[in-house]
Amino acid sequence: MKFRLIIAAFIAVVAAACGDDTQFRVTGEVQGLGTRTINMFYVADGAVHQEGQPAIDGKFDLHGVSGEYTIVELFTAQRALIARMIVKNGQTINCKLDLDNPYVIELKGNKPVEQWSEWIRQNAGVIEIGDSRQVNNLVADYVINHRDDILSSALMLTTYYAPDNESQADSLFVLIAPTARPDKLVDDYRLLLSYNNSAHLNAKMRPFSLYSYGDSTEHYAPGKASYTLFYFANQEHRRDTIVRAIDAIYDNYSRRRLKVLDVSCATDTLSWKRERPDSLKWTRVWTPGGVASATFDHLNIPRLPYYILADSSGKQVYRGGSVTVAIDSLQQRLR
Known part of the structure; x- marks a missing residue:
């Protein structure tokens, strides 16, 4: 009986380590969040989904469902953006975030989020100033040098300022390999933007x-x-x-x-x-x-x-x- 319990516990640990292919998980800690609510927004199956929970000393554990890569956004209850990431079912994203300084960011769990958090840290000075031309130049440089990375698509969708730069945005987007700019990722994030803004x-x-x-x-x-x-x-x-x-x-x-x-x-x-x-x-x-x-x-x-x-x-x-x-x-x- 004891042996069977040990085997069962071992299987449970292995299953948890491998991840649940029916959902994704975003977990971690936000310094400065305390017990305030953290909300997660993403698009899957043509609909906008929201999950939220009160943090415990800044710690949170959120779950969602998306069979393909989707862009997830984390917000406070006051709608302050905390972080963005790319994730799909079977993946767990571990986050170390700081509410007072969004450029102190560490994401682990898949290659795109690790690249994204590193890019933010490296370019924090320019991003913080918010000059759209300088930020666009940073994004363009990344896209040109990382045409096979899905992060290139994510940066174009979330960070590149396209108004008044439509032709350049189109030229950059076509440089990205088709496998790195899946139509569903693009369409889903545009739906999320529309949900947040257009109406x-x-x-x-x-x-x-x-x-x-x-x-x-x-x-x-x-x-x-x-x-x-x-x-x-x-x-x-x-x-x-x-x-x-x-x-x-x-x-x-x-x-x-x-x-x-x-x-x-x-x-x-x-x-x-x-x-x-x-x-x-x-x-x-x-x-x-x-x-x-x-x-x-x-x-x-x-x-x-x-x-x-x-x-x-x-x-x-x-x-x-x-x-x-x-x-x-x-x-x-x-x-």
């Missing part, structure tokens, strides 16, 4: 009154300025990079032409007030629930940090994850 492109910024830094109230109305640049972030993001980029152009325009609003997605006002000293030239506001609050929920902001440029009617003329592109869009309109 809300036509939503307008509505007037609101929110708690602002200095224990006062900010009353926003679209017609107060020709353009208003909103940026949504929380204490986990390196705001200095964002602030430097905006500060470089802020004084070039009057407040009738440009208004900037820093929308904090901190969990509470104490965390918010610790984010940085009261030294910004523009207004900082906070709302319970962050981007999921009633004020901003209709915009379906998919991740943090995120930028929206709205005109005097409240129409979104830019929305996306690049402060550089947001500023370029603004400057083109205010010439």
